[in-house]
Amino acid sequence: MDNVFKLIEIVGTSEESYEKAIKNALDKASKTIKEISWFEVIQQRGTILNNGNIQYQVVVKIGFKLIV
Amino acid sequence: MDNVFKLIEIVGTSEESYEKAIKNALDKASKTIKEISWFEVIQQRGTILNNGNIQYQVVVKIGFKLIV
Amino acid sequence: MDNVFKLIEIVGTSEESYEKAIKNALDKASKTIKEISWFEVIQQRGTILNNGNIQYQVVVKIGFKLIV
Amino acid sequence: MDNVFKLIEIVGTSEESYEKAIKNALDKASKTIKEISWFEVIQQRGTILNNGNIQYQVVVKIGFKLIV
Amino acid sequence: MDNVFKLIEIVGTSEESYEKAIKNALDKASKTIKEISWFEVIQQRGTILNNGNIQYQVVVKIGFKLIV
Amino acid sequence: MDNVFKLIEIVGTSEESYEKAIKNALDKASKTIKEISWFEVIQQRGTILNNGNIQYQVVVKIGFKLIV
Amino acid sequence: MDNVFKLIEIVGTSEESYEKAIKNALDKASKTIKEISWFEVIQQRGTILNNGNIQYQVVVKIGFKLIV
Amino acid sequence: MDNVFKLIEIVGTSEESYEKAIKNALDKASKTIKEISWFEVIQQRGTILNNGNIQYQVVVKIGFKLIV
Amino acid sequence: MDNVFKLIEIVGTSEESYEKAIKNALDKASKTIKEISWFEVIQQRGTILNNGNIQYQVVVKIGFKLIV
Amino acid sequence: MDNVFKLIEIVGTSEESYEKAIKNALDKASKTIKEISWFEVIQQRGTILNNGNIQYQVVVKIGFKLIV
Amino acid sequence: MDNVFKLIEIVGTSEESYEKAIKNALDKASKTIKEISWFEVIQQRGTILNNGNIQYQVVVKIGFKLIV
Amino acid sequence: MDNVFKLIEIVGTSEESYEKAIKNALDKASKTIKEISWFEVIQQRGTILNNGNIQYQVVVKIGFKLIV
Numbered sequence: 001m002d003n004v005f006k007l008i009e010i011v012g013t014s015e016e017s018y019e020k021a022i023k024n025a026l027d028k029a030s031k032t033i034k035e036i037s038w039f040e041v042i043q044q045r046g047t048i049l050n051n052g053n054i055q056y057q058v059v060v061k062i063g064f065k066l067i068v
Numbered sequence: 069m070d071n072v073f074k075l076i077e078i079v080g081t082s083e084e085s086y087e088k089a090i091k092n093a094l095d096k097a098s099k100t101i102k103e104i105s106w107f108e109v110i111q112q113r114g115t116i117l118n119n120g121n122i123q124y125q126v127v128v129k130i131g132f133k134l135i136v
Numbered sequence: 137m138d139n140v141f142k143l144i145e146i147v148g149t150s151e152e153s154y155e156k157a158i159k160n161a162l163d164k165a166s167k168t169i170k171e172i173s174w175f176e177v178i179q180q181r182g183t184i185l186n187n188g189n190i191q192y193q194v195v196v197k198i199g200f201k202l203i204v
Numbered sequence: 205m206d207n208v209f210k211l212i213e214i215v216g217t218s219e220e221s222y223e224k225a226i227k228n229a230l231d232k233a234s235k236t237i238k239e240i241s242w243f244e245v246i247q248q249r250g251t252i253l254n255n256g257n258i259q260y261q262v263v264v265k266i267g268f269k270l271i272v
Numbered sequence: 273m274d275n276v277f278k279l280i281e282i283v284g285t286s287e288e289s290y291e292k293a294i295k296n297a298l299d300k301a302s303k304t305i306k307e308i309s310w311f312e313v314i315q316q317r318g319t320i321l322n323n324g325n326i327q328y329q330v331v332v333k334i335g336f337k338l339i340v
Numbered sequence: 341m342d343n344v345f346k347l348i349e350i351v352g353t354s355e356e357s358y359e360k361a362i363k364n365a366l367d368k369a370s371k372t373i374k375e376i377s378w379f380e381v382i383q384q385r386g387t388i389l390n391n392g393n394i395q396y397q398v399v400v401k402i403g404f405k406l407i408v
Numbered sequence: 409m410d411n412v413f414k415l416i417e418i419v420g421t422s423e424e425s426y427e428k429a430i431k432n433a434l435d436k437a438s439k440t441i442k443e444i445s446w447f448e449v450i451q452q453r454g455t456i457l458n459n460g461n462i463q464y465q466v467v468v469k470i471g472f473k474l475i476v
Numbered sequence: 477m478d479n480v481f482k483l484i485e486i487v488g489t490s491e492e493s494y495e496k497a498i499k500n501a502l503d504k505a506s507k508t509i510k511e512i513s514w515f516e517v518i519q520q521r522g523t524i525l526n527n528g529n530i531q532y533q534v535v536v537k538i539g540f541k542l543i544v
Numbered sequence: 545m546d547n548v549f550k551l552i553e554i555v556g557t558s559e560e561s562y563e564k565a566i567k568n569a570l571d572k573a574s575k576t577i578k579e580i581s582w583f584e585v586i587q588q589r590g591t592i593l594n595n596g597n598i599q600y601q602v603v604v605k606i607g608f609k610l611i612v
Numbered sequence: 613m614d615n616v617f618k619l620i621e622i623v624g625t626s627e628e629s630y631e632k633a634i635k636n637a638l639d640k641a642s643k644t645i646k647e648i649s650w651f652e653v654i655q656q657r658g659t660i661l662n663n664g665n666i667q668y669q670v671v672v673k674i675g676f677k678l679i680v
Numbered sequence: 681m682d683n684v685f686k687l688i689e690i691v692g693t694s695e696e697s698y699e700k701a702i703k704n705a706l707d708k709a710s711k712t713i714k715e716i717s718w719f720e721v722i723q724q725r726g727t728i729l730n731n732g733n734i735q736y737q738v739v740v741k742i743g744f745k746l747i748v
Numbered sequence: 749m750d751n752v753f754k755l756i757e758i759v760g761t762s763e764e765s766y767e768k769a770i771k772n773a774l775d776k777a778s779k780t781i782k783e784i785s786w787f788e789v790i791q792q793r794g795t796i797l798n799n800g801n802i803q804y805q806v807v808v809k810i811g812f813k814l815i816v
Contacts, residue, residue: 228478
């Protein structure tokens with residue numbers, strides 16, 4: 001049987017690192033998606049928060065198997 | 069708490085302008101999405117309708133906060 | 137009335153050809169989408185399976201009308 | 205019968221808007237092309253004219269059916 | 273003598289495969305162009321026809337020698 | 341004498357249209373730059389303001405002659 | 409142990425199809441590479457041969473595990 | 477009156493330099509085009525000829541005013 | 545009042561991480577810029593220093609409000 | 613004497629961070645390459661391993677001097 | 681100490697060659713910048729002057745160390 | 749028999765011109781490669797040397813037939 005996957009784009013944020021921002025995106029996505037197969041980093045942005053910290057923002061494209 | 073967002077791509081159309089086509093895309097999207105945070109114009113296309121009018125077509129990537 | 141469309145990204149796979157991989161992606165997508173209007177090939181990848189066959193993998197962006 | 209189309213690139217200009225610049229490009233192109241099927245906006249540029257007005261410049265790729 | 277070439281963009285379509293869509297584009301182009309030197313695939317798109325078949329659409333950039 | 345130009349990137353915003361957002365960017369830039377030669381639209385984004393209006397955001401790359 | 413891979417670019421050709429051109433590229437590459445993990449299609453080009461046949465040319469980026 | 481321009485792609489070649497290859501492309505194009513307004517370098521390629529010389533190949537996009 | 549922003553490109557370096565290289569770029573930029581609104585990561589490069597350490601280099605595009 | 617360099621693409625992986633994945637790629641590459649001059653990050657991807665950890669995958673293009 | 685650099689975009693022009701256009705851009709830039717570290721060619725364009733000569737236009741991104 | 753080619757990336761440098769930098773890259777490459785079929789210019793960069801001269805740097809992708 002030939003597998004079929006869906007790709008969605010999620011933006012994760014973190015004041016710690018891009019790796020933590022990715023983890024936040026994957027954690028949130030995994031609440032509605034059974035099994036994440038892979039992800040790609042699409043864009044890295046950020047801002048400076050009022051407390052002076054940097055907020056890292058990462059756009060990840062997440063691939064997961066379609067069951068239906 | 070670190071916010072997480074989702075990005076979706078919507079194509080709006082209008083015989084008036086690209087701004088109206090964007091508004092049509094955002095209006096339709098806002099029927100199922102609570103709070104649109106931002107959008108990016110990805111592509112601008114169009115066609116000439118049978119009535120001779122130009123139909124403007126715009127692909128917008130829309131970002132909104134994931135609540136879950 | 138100005139139509140509005142949504143774009144989603146699906147990855148189809150096939151041991152036969154990219155055309156068959158696209159068909160698999162469209163077939164699976166059409167189970168939850170009423171009417172597919174068009175698609176674009178975004179990326180073509182692949183791997184060599186344990187049986188020595190090539191698995192063709194294609195990312196297609198699928199456009200369909202939003203009814204709501 | 206499988207249709208075949210040709211794509212050409214036209215630059216339209218206008219002191220009014222990008223939509224008017226597109227219309228100017230399509231109008232000029234339609235003098236030698238029977239039936240324009242679609243167009244894509246490739247680039248948006250501009251300049252400030254001596255009268256202080258902004259001139260909007262738009263590169264459109266125009267698709268039309270080849271009859272031969 | 274240094275050769276000079278021209279590039280044109282043609283869209284071929286086929287219900288069979290992208291290779292057949294390319295062939296259709298080249299066949300049509302060769303009716304007005306003496307000698308096609310090379311081509312590049314620029315974009316692959318498609319649609320589902322009313323008969324349920326997939327129509328493959330391919331944009332090819334065709335290079336040929338300018339004689340003048 | 342061979343002219344030399346500098347390119348800078350400015351983001352203009354407007355609740356009216358992208359053309360007005362470009363005008364706002366050019367107006368502000370022209371306060372410190374003598375003579376703007378041309379501009380290119382680099383990116384078009386936007387957001388929905390608290391008053392429900394769309395804010396159009398445009399990144400323009402502005403070219404002007406270096407006098408020194 | 410964290411795996412490390414190398415990527416190389418190979419151009420395969422075929423008078424039959426892009427799938428066959430990919431197979432030719434992979435077959436040749438596998439003579440010096442133990443285990444191909446995946447490939448990406450980078451570019452699709454072609455030419456018309458003296459016998460009137462189309463020659464399909466495909467650039468594939470091939471990934472394989474570095475043993476050292 | 478708003479001017480309208482057309483863009484065409486020409487490939488020039490030279491054993492001397494890319495500047496000479498551009499000149500060859502412009503010279504040939506100017507035989508059928510009245511007034512070339514500007515050009516952009518799209519791609520630079522080349523090959524090694526049988527005489528051991530390098531042949532520089534340049535793709536230029538040429539813009540000229542449409543009179544009609 | 546419609547806000548206007550300027551974008552500048554800064555390259556930060558660090559022997560620790562890309563996040564630290566971004567912080568170095570933002571810290572230096574903030575010495576002459578009042579209020580940084582956002583940044584985008586444009587490119588990530590690096591080198592190996594004489595002491596054997598990796599130097600991470602990051603190009604960030606920084607956006608800030610124009611006051612004038 | 614004018615130096616000449618070669619560029620190769622290596623994929624490093626790590627369960628810790630992208631910086632560690634880059635280091636793994638450089639370490640492996642340095643076993644066969646005398647002197648790495650610089651590297652560029654080409655792509656950042658990843659997967660979720662069976663142990664629930666994220667595996668960071670980074671494609672780096674590595675430049676080094678050709679001695680011959 | 682971790683160095684920080686700034687990138688600016690300058691357009692140089694010349695009736696001789698792209699190399700001379702780059703030199704003109706660097707010469708002008710060096711009047712206000714102490715020490716240019718590197719440059720990248722971003723775009724190559726041109727026009728035909730009234731005297732029939734080709735004017736080569738080159739966009740260079742110039743990197744230099746920020747002292748502050 | 750269907751030919752197969754390999755693509756490698758080489759960086760050539762020269763204080764004279766980009767054409768000379770390309771020649772240096774091809775000369776060095778031809779010491780280990782029998783027959784170079786074609787090349788593409790991927791990137792043009794440079795630096796200012798201590799002697800005040802400009803060093804032109806060019807990344808070329810070189811294609812050659814695989815014999816095996």
